[in-house]
Amino acid sequence: MAAVTDHAHHPTMTQPSHPLSRLGLATALLGTALPLVSWAQTAAAPAVNRVAGWRQCAALTGDSQARLACFDQWAGEQSWQAPPASASAQPAAATQAPPPPVDATLPATRIIDVAQVDGCRDGQYSTLSRFWELETGSDCGAFRFRGYRPMSVSVVGASNVNRLPTSGNPLNSADTPVDYRRTEMRVQLSVRTKLAQGLLTRGDPQLRDSLWVGYTQQSYWQLFSPGISRPFRNTDHEPEIMYVYPTDAKLPFGWRWRYSGIGLVHQSNGQSLPLSRSWNRVYLMTGMELDNRWTVTGRLWKRLHESADSDDNPGISNYVGRAELGLTWNVDKDNTLALTARHSLGATGRGSARLEWLQTLGTSLVGNRTNLRLHTQLFTGYGDSLIDYNRKRTVFSVGLSLVDF
Secondary structure, three states, X not given: OHHHHHHHHOHHHOOOOOHHHHHHHHHHHHHHHHHHHHHHHHHHOOOOOOOOHHHHHHOXXXXXXHXXXXXXXXXXXXXXXXXXXXXXXXXXXXXXXXXXXXOOOOOHHHHHHHHHOOHHHOOOOOHHHHHHOOEOOOOOOOOOOEEOOOEEEEEEEEOOXXXXXXXXXXXXXXXXXXXXXXXXXXXXXXXXXXXXXXXXXXXXXXXXXXXXXXXXXXXXXXXXXXXXXXXXXXXXXXXXXXXXXXXXXXXXXXXXXXXXXXXXXXXXXXXXXXXXXXXXXXXXXXXXXXXXXXXXXXXXXXXXXXXXXXXXXXXXXXXXXXXXXXXXXXXEOOEEEEEEEEEOOOOOOOEEEEEEEEEXXXXXXXXXXXXXXXXXXXXXEOOOOHHHOOOOEEEEEEEEEEOOO
C-alpha cells in the first residue's frame, strides 16, 4: 500500500486521468508524425522512370503531399530538348547548300571581274585564245554573235579604178566603161557565231575546239559620183564555215602554237554577166603568238575545180594568191600594227600586201577601252575586191572600225 501511496503523491508522474485528455495527446502526436513520415517516404523514394514516372505519381491517390512531391521530383529530372524542325522547314534547310568559300588569295577586283566579264573579253587570256575561245576560261558560249574581221567605214583613195572590168572568160568581160571615180567609200560588215564546241576535246578540262560560221560583206560605194547616181561599184559576199582545234604547244624563243583549223569559203559579188565573179576554196589555217604582243597567223588554200564554161574568173589563184601570212604587233594597249601578205606560190609571183594601223578611240562608261578604232590602211597588189582580181591597185584608206565586239 505504501508504494501505491508514494506513486500517487509524486508530482512529476502525474497522468491524465480523463479519457478525452488521452485522445488529444494521441492526436497531437499523430499530426506531428505524419509530415515526417511523408518527408521520409519522398526522400527514400527511388528515381522515377522518365517515361512512366508521371503515371506512378498519379497512382499516389491516398496521400496528396506524397503525390505532389513525386510530381516535383519527376519534373526536375526531365532534360529540356529543342523542338524538332517542322516538316515544311526541313526540305528548305536541306536544299540550301552553304555558299562556297571565297578564295582570299585573289584580289577583290579580280573576283568582281570574274562575275562581270565574259570569258572572251577577259584580258588575262591571250588575243588568240579570246578570239577563237580556245580555253574553258575564254569561252563565251555558242550562238552568240561576235566580230570576225573589222566592221569598218572608210574613205578610199586609189591609184586607179576599174571602169571596164575584164576576165579570162569572154562572157565575163564588160564592153561599156562606167565613169567611176578613184575616191569612194568602203563599207565592211563581218560577223561570226559558234555552232558547237568540245567536239574532240570533251575530256579535256581546259582546252576547247569549236565549229564556227562567218559572213563578211565588203562594198565599194561611189558616194562622190553624183553624176552616175552614187552606185555601189561592187559588193563581195563571203560566207564560210571553219573548225578550230587548240593545238597548244611551246615553241622556241617563247612562242606558243595556239590553234590549227580547216575551213570552206565561198566568195562572190552577186552580179550577173558580164560582171559576175565567184570562187570556192578549202583552206588550212594555224596561229601562234608571243607574250600577247606578237601574233602570226597563216592560211593555205586550194580552189575547188569549176568547168571552163562556168568559171567566172579563170586563173584567179595566180593573181590573188594561194597562201596568206599575217603578222600583228600590239605596240601598246591603244595601238596595233598589222601586216597581211598573199602570194600565188607560182611562177607569176603575184599577190598583195596590206599594212594596217588601228588606234583605240575613247573609253567606256566603266573606264575600259572601247572596241572603236581609228583604222588606217595601205593596200597594194591584186584582189582588193573580186571585180579587181586581175587588176593591180594601190589603195589608201582612213576610217572607223569596230573590232572584237
